[in-house]
Amino acid sequence: MGLRGQAAIVGCAQYKPEKYATAPRMFHLQQIADLAGQALADAGLGLQDLDGLAVNGAHFNEASAFVPAVVAEYLGIRLGFAEVVDLGGTSAVAMAWRAAAAIELGLCRAVLCVLPARLAPEDPDADPAARARAMRFGAHSNQYGAPEAEFDIPYGHVGQNTGYAMIAQQYGHRHGYDPVAMATIAVAQRSNAQVNPEALFHGQPLTIDDVLASKLVADPLRLLEIVMPVAGGAAFIVASSDVARNCPQRPVVIRGCGEQLDFKSPSYARDMTVTPIAAAARRAFAMSGLRPADMHMAQIYDCYTITVLLSLEDAGFCGKGEGMAFIREHDLTWRGDFPLNTHGGQLSFGQAGTAGGMSQLIEAVTQIRGQAGDRQLPVHDTAFVSGTGGVMSEQGALVLAGA
Numbered sequence: 001m002g003l004r005g006q007a008a009i010v011g012c013a014q015y016k017p018e019k020y021a022t023a024p025r026m027f028h029l030q031q032i033a034d035l036a037g038q039a040l041a042d043a044g045l046g047l048q049d050l051d052g053l054a055v056n057g058a059h060f061n062e063a064s065a066f067v068p069a070v071v072a073e074y075l076g077i078r079l080g081f082a083e084v085v086d087l088g089g090t091s092a093v094a095m096a097w098r099a100a101a102a103i104e105l106g107l108c109r110a111v112l113c114v115l116p117a118r119l120a121p122e123d124p125d126a127d128p129a130a131r132a133r134a135m136r137f138g139a140h141s142n143q144y145g146a147p148e149a150e151f152d153i154p155y156g157h158v159g160q161n162t163g164y165a166m167i168a169q170q171y172g173h174r175h176g177y178d179p180v181a182m183a184t185i186a187v188a189q190r191s192n193a194q195v196n197p198e199a200l201f202h203g204q205p206l207t208i209d210d211v212l213a214s215k216l217v218a219d220p221l222r223l224l225e226i227v228m229p230v231a232g233g234a235a236f237i238v239a240s241s242d243v244a245r246n247c248p249q250r251p252v253v254i255r256g257c258g259e260q261l262d263f264k265s266p267s268y269a270r271d272m273t274v275t276p277i278a279a280a281a282r283r284a285f286a287m288s289g290l291r292p293a294d295m296h297m298a299q300i301y302d303c304y305t306i307t308v309l310l311s312l313e314d315a316g317f318c319g320k321g322e323g324m325a326f327i328r329e330h331d332l333t334w335r336g337d338f339p340l341n342t343h344g345g346q347l348s349f350g351q352a353g354t355a356g357g358m359s360q361l362i363e364a365v366t367q368i369r370g371q372a373g374d375r376q377l378p379v380h381d382t383a384f385v386s387g388t389g390g391v392m393s394e395q396g397a398l399v400l401a402g403a
Contacts, residue, residue: 002283008254011044014234015352017349026120043248050112081107089301090357148265165218174321179212192334231352234358253400257287261394310392382399
């Protein structure tokens with residue numbers, strides 16, 4: 001049971017990451033229309049071809065409910081399938097397989113998956129204190145009645161940094177911790193960013209000494225092991241095989257998928273060192289009929305270096321506790337024997353909010369198409385793509401292959 005490989009990614013669009021202070025402000029509906037137009041042009045399709053939509057409703061300024069209907073009305077399209085996906089950094093991966101499933105069920109033929117991530121114009125009537133209160137504790141739930149608000153936040157467990165640091169501390173206690181190996185992840189991805197002119201840190205090389213000398217933010221995580229938030233946004237189009245065969249680009253088939261949600265706060269994880277990607281990747285590989293060894297690249301969600309390490313292990317690229325040795329033994333750059341996050345990853349390309357995870361998917365598509373320019377892999381037919389939301393809370397996996 002599962003996907004039958006009858007849906008493919010046929011078009012993509014992505015804003016170049018920018019610092020929030022310099023990026024233009026656009027209403028989310030404007031961003032969606034702009035990204036949709038770019039993705040449709042890439043796919044050789046028109047608005048009239050779209051009959052499916054996947055959007056994120058968690059941070060949508062122009063509507064607090066009925067988001068797909070608002071978007072459909074704005075674009076002037078009629079939908080046989082509409083979905084709001086609220087899975088943080090794994091939203092892009094989740095959108096891809098939901099779109100493929102809807103297509104294989106015959107509900108639609110072409111689905112726009114879109115995540116705008118530029119700031120919207122400020123509402124002159126909005127209460128600035130309300131936004132400040134909402135952002136006070138980072139991404140953790142601070143709403144009245146939430147378990148985190150009662151049991152986590154009062155004791156200093158706030159935001160993302162503390163959660164990922166707890167996971168890294170627990171991992172180190174069990175398996176040992178090599179700061180040089182962890183820094184190698186960030187350095188390899190920065191090396192990839194040097195051949196990607198779209199990356200935020202293009203033209204800014206990085207060394208292991210730089211990483212180890214950077215500020216300790218939450219022990220053992222240092223500043224240069226933590227993602228750079230940026231303004232951006234991205235979109236892709238999933239289409240049926242009969243639509244895809246008439247598109248100008250090489251179709252990228254969604255061969256397998258998996259998803260797992262285990263908790264919201266790592267305080268409630270059964271085991272912080274075994275992450276939801278383990279189950280998600282196992283399902284994705286089983287569905288695709290392929291193995292980790294069959295992947296020509298890995299585009300792994302990388303909000304922190306520890307996220308990459310655990311994802312490599314739990315997805316089956318190496319054994320539990322063997323991740324640091326794996327990193328030391330392999331070249332993770334686009335030139336190497338284990339190409340990882342060949343666009344620079346979110347650590348060096350930039351993390352455009354919820355759309356950050358879409359950069360990994362779009363890089364996989366770009367590589368499989370053979371359009372990655374100077375960083376193009378010589379063998380590039382299969383890709384593993386992961387997404388991570390929350391603090392290793394909700395994770396998804398895709399196995400992609402060129403048609």
